[in-house]
Amino acid sequence: xxxxxxxxxxxxxxxxxxxxxxxxxxxxxxxxxxxxxxxxxxxxxxxxxxxxxxxxxxxxxxxxxxxxxxxxxxxxxxxxxxxxxxxxxxxxxxxxxxxxxxxxxxxxxxxxxxxxxxxxxxxxxxxxxxxxxxxxxxxxxxxxxxxxxxxxxxxxxxxxxxxxxxxxxxxxxxxxxxxxxxxxxxxxxxxxxxxxxxxxxxxxxxxxxxxxxxxxxxxxxxxxxxxxxxxxxxxxxxxxxxxxxxxxxxxxxxxxxxxxxxxxxxxxxxxxxx
Amino acid sequence: xxxxxxxxxxxxxxxxxxxxxxxxxxxxxxxxxxxxxxxxxxxxxxxxxxxxxxxxxxxxxxxxxxxxxxxxxxxxxxxxxxxxxxxxxxxxxxxxxxxxxxxxxxxxxxxxxxxxxxxxxxxxxxxxxxxxxxxxxxxxxxxxxxxxxxxxxxxxxxxxxxxxxxxxxxxxxxxxxxxxxxxxxxxxxxxxxxxxxxxxxxxxxxxxxxxxxxxxxxxxxxxxxxxxxxxxxxxxxxxxxxxxxxxxxxxxxxxxxxxxxxxxxxxxxxxxxxxxxxxxx
Numbered sequence: 001x002x003x004x005x006x007x008x009x010x011x012x013x014x015x016x017x018x019x020x021x022x023x024x025x026x027x028x029x030x031x032x033x034x035x036x037x038x039x040x041x042x043x044x045x046x047x048x049x050x051x052x053x054x055x056x057x058x059x060x061x062x063x064x065x066x067x068x069x070x071x072x073x074x075x076x077x078x079x080x081x082x083x084x085x086x087x088x089x090x091x092x093x094x095x096x097x098x099x100x101x102x103x104x105x106x107x108x109x110x111x112x113x114x115x116x117x118x119x120x121x122x123x124x125x126x127x128x129x130x131x132x133x134x135x136x137x138x139x140x141x142x143x144x145x146x147x148x149x150x151x152x153x154x155x156x157x158x159x160x161x162x163x164x165x166x167x168x169x170x171x172x173x174x175x176x177x178x179x180x181x182x183x184x185x186x187x188x189x190x191x192x193x194x195x196x197x198x199x200x201x202x203x204x205x206x207x208x209x210x211x212x213x214x215x216x217x218x219x220x221x222x223x224x225x226x227x228x229x230x231x232x233x234x235x236x237x238x239x240x241x242x243x244x245x246x247x248x249x250x251x252x253x254x255x256x257x258x259x260x261x262x263x264x265x266x267x268x269x270x271x272x273x274x
Numbered sequence: 275x276x277x278x279x280x281x282x283x284x285x286x287x288x289x290x291x292x293x294x295x296x297x298x299x300x301x302x303x304x305x306x307x308x309x310x311x312x313x314x315x316x317x318x319x320x321x322x323x324x325x326x327x328x329x330x331x332x333x334x335x336x337x338x339x340x341x342x343x344x345x346x347x348x349x350x351x352x353x354x355x356x357x358x359x360x361x362x363x364x365x366x367x368x369x370x371x372x373x374x375x376x377x378x379x380x381x382x383x384x385x386x387x388x389x390x391x392x393x394x395x396x397x398x399x400x401x402x403x404x405x406x407x408x409x410x411x412x413x414x415x416x417x418x419x420x421x422x423x424x425x426x427x428x429x430x431x432x433x434x435x436x437x438x439x440x441x442x443x444x445x446x447x448x449x450x451x452x453x454x455x456x457x458x459x460x461x462x463x464x465x466x467x468x469x470x471x472x473x474x475x476x477x478x479x480x481x482x483x484x485x486x487x488x489x490x491x492x493x494x495x496x497x498x499x500x501x502x503x504x505x506x507x508x509x510x511x512x513x514x515x516x517x518x519x520x521x522x523x524x525x526x527x528x529x530x531x532x533x534x535x536x537x538x539x540x541x542x543x544x545x546x547x548x549x550x551x552x553x554x555x
Contacts (some may be wrong), residue, residue, distance in 0.1 A: 034366050039360035041430045048426050057425050086313035130540035134504045143330035148314040222416040254542055258412050
């Protein structure tokens with residue numbers, strides 16, 4: 001007769017510390033990273049939480065009031081807002097077009113597609129994506145000069161990287177049926193793309209583009225800090241000269257602009273979902 | 275003798291039947307876009323004016339070879355660590371902002387909402403906290419940094435605080451959405467049976483949503499690394515500040531090295547965050 005326990009032996013929970021416990025090592029690494037970060041940064045909390053800092057903060061916020069609402073300045077703010085809005089819109093649209101152009105070589109369109117350009121195109125997209133808008137703007141100022149043009153191009157470059165990658169994933173994940181049916185009839189790759197693949201993924205592409213537009217209006221608002229036009233340029237200028245009342249108006253305009261775009265994009269995306 | 279006419283076959287259209295509409299909307303779109311091109315002073319030919327081409331070519335030409343001497347590389351390594359440290363410290367503080375505000379604002383932990391409608395006071399409080407989160411995340415981190423640079427001076431403190439506030443707002447909002455879209459039953463049962471809100475959170479909400487919450491946090495950490503480079507441009511230290519300096523000196527070699535390091539850093543953060551999110555399921 002086999003020696004068998006009536007009940008299963010009581011299983012002890014795993015020991016908390018164990019050399020093979022991945023989660024423990026991970027937590028340990030995380031704690032180390034956080035501690036090292038705070039320790040190496042010589043953060044001046046003493047200075048920040050001192051009474052003097054509180055006073056200077058209060059004075060600083062106090063200077064914001066009343067916001068400058070005189071007609072000529074409001075006009076300037078309006079022009080800046082329009083410029084920011086145009087930068088974000090055009091930057092996003094250009095990026096959507098370029099992103100789509102690059103997404104096609106960056107994706108495997110059907111099984112058995114050699115897709116020799118896939119890896120190099122993705123490398124380009126990643127490089128475009130990992131450089132932030134502001135750094136692009138600072139680089140482009142040299143060739144495009146000060147002003148909103150550099151900012152628009154900067155937004156377009158960074159967003160091309162982001163959208164190109166998202167578009168490529170969308171194209172690769174599209175159902176293969178319609179494309180296969182057309183290819184079986186001898187239809188060429190361009191037409192397969194135009195009439196089978198794109199119509200299926202278009203709503204998704206538009207939704208990604210709208211989402212990036214929300215991001216880009218935020219980015220466009222601050223790009224001017226390096227001289228690339230829009231509200232940011234006014235902000236950097238007036239903040240540098242300690243025109244706090246004007247700064248307050250500009251910050252208000254930024255918040256309104258961002259909120260308006262968020263609302264609009266949310267409404268559009270909801271409409272598309274239905 | 276009469277020939278039998280072949281029955282007329284419908285000829286499939288050789289062209290896209292909708293081409294007229296497509297061309298029309300393309301044209302209309304371009305006309306509508308025209309004001310945008312004007313407002314952004316969109317003049318691509320400026321890029322190709324001889325003077326500009328010369329400057330650009332000089333700058334881009336000076337990218338090669340990238341500066342690779344040991345002391346510069348050591349400095350870049352130090353600044354890279356600073357960039358990562360600012361992002362990490364910022365995210366940790368952002369958690370300190372986001373977690374309490376999420377607990378205050380999430381509907382799932384409302385006791386008065388159990389029978390149906392939330393009572394007025396808790397409703398107003400929750401909306402107020404949500405408003406605060408919206409304001410926190412609507413102000414771009416760069417603007418927060420500009421403000422804090424005024425108060426605490428140049429240095430990483432301003433960058434850390436800026437990331438803490440903006441990301442606190444973002445994390446708080448998304449945490450709330452995640453908690454409210456998940457399974458509500460366990461939390462509700464706990465609350466109905468007399469558990470406190472914190473108990474209901476720890477034993478009802480958190481276990482079900484922990485993976486998603488962590489994965490979003492990791493993704494935001496990756497974004498914070500990108501932000502912290504940008505914050506360097508307004509004087510928060512790190513890779514961004516060095517890049518700004520080198521750019522002002524037109525030192526293309528140094529810019530090239532730092533761009534490469536930066537691309538590698540972002541790719542690494544991307545990998546780490548992808549790996550972590552997969553490990554978390």
